[in-house]
Amino acid sequence: MTTTRGAGRPRAASRALLEEAACELFLEQGYAATSVADVTLRAGVSRSTFFNYFDTKSDLLWTGVDEQVAALAARLAAPGGADLAGVDRELRTFATALGPDNVALAFSQESVMGLGDDLREAAVRRLADVRDVASAALRAAGVPELTAEVLGAARAGALLAAVRSWSLRGPGRVALADVLEEALAALDGAAVPADPA
Numbered sequence: 001m002t003t004t005r006g007a008g009r010p011r012a013a014s015r016a017l018l019e020e021a022a023c024e025l026f027l028e029q030g031y032a033a034t035s036v037a038d039v040t041l042r043a044g045v046s047r048s049t050f051f052n053y054f055d056t057k058s059d060l061l062w063t064g065v066d067e068q069v070a071a072l073a074a075r076l077a078a079p080g081g082a083d084l085a086g087v088d089r090e091l092r093t094f095a096t097a098l099g100p101d102n103v104a105l106a107f108s109q110e111s112v113m114g115l116g117d118d119l120r121e122a123a124v125r126r127l128a129d130v131r132d133v134a135s136a137a138l139r140a141a142g143v144p145e146l147t148a149e150v151l152g153a154a155r156a157g158a159l160l161a162a163v164r165s166w167s168l169r170g171p172g173r174v175a176l177a178d179v180l181e182e183a184l185a186a187l188d189g190a191a192v193p194a195d196p197a
Contacts, residue, residue, distance in 0.1 A: 015053045015063070017043040022060040023102055030114040031057075058122040061115075064101035065126055065163070068094045073133045081140025084151060088184060091134075091159055095180040098163070100171035107167035123160060130156035158183035 021042035025034040036057055040050050054060055075090050076082050082090065110119055135152030139145060162180040169179070 014043070014045050014049050017045060018050060018053060019060050019063060019102055022057070023105055026113040026115075027109060031116075031118060032114055056122075058118050061102045061106040061119075062122055062126060064098055065103050068098050069126060069129050069133065071097070072130065076133055076137035079140075081137040081142075083141050083143075084138065086141075087134045087137055087151075087155055091155060091184075092177060092180060094159065095162065095175075095177040098176055103163065104167040104171045107164050108170075123164075127156050127160050130159055154187055155184075158187050 018039060022034070022039045025038055025042055029038075034057070036047065036050055039057070039060070040047050059066070072090055072094050075093065076087065106113065106115060106119055110116070131149075131152045133152075134155045135148045138148035138151055143151065159180060162176060162183040165183075166174060166176045166179040
């Protein structure tokens with residue numbers, strides 16, 4: 001039996017409208033003053049459409065990162081996991097694939113949007129997601145549990161720090177992959193160039 005989709009916007013279009021509306025409103029009136037109802041009204045979609053895509057208002061700022069975390073998890077889920085070099089290689093793929101999006105805007109306009117603790121809490125959730133994915137891959141490759149946890153957390157921290165630094169430097173001025181290389185070098189104790197800012 002074949003079902004046909006009803007008339008309406010394609011799913012990706014509704015999600016993009018919600019993201020765009022949210023960013024506009026966060027810049028205009030601040031994050032705290034913007035409700036889900038404000039976002040759906042601006043986007044011209046229903047409240048239920050919002051919750052088809054997002055669990056929380058802050059998730060609107062993290063869609064690109066969340067997509068890349070899911071892709072990272074899929075790549076690292078291979079039988080036998082990945083050693084540390086394999087995890088780093090997949091983090092580089094993540095950094096190459098993530099384009100300038102809402103998270104870059106959120107970090108660079110944090111005070112204008114009034115994001116404060118909400119941005120930090122959302123960032124910690126993504127940090128934990130990347131840590132879990134990296135640690136699981138390392139454990140599957142035979143790395144002892146505590147070592148895998150520490151290495152996974154360190155790699156997740158380097159990635160998130162790179163995303164924040166890239167956002168603040170201006171995504172059009174520097175590639176996230178280059179900033180990630182700096183962060184990974186710092187983990188390995190390699191000489192790190194002076195901050196260009």
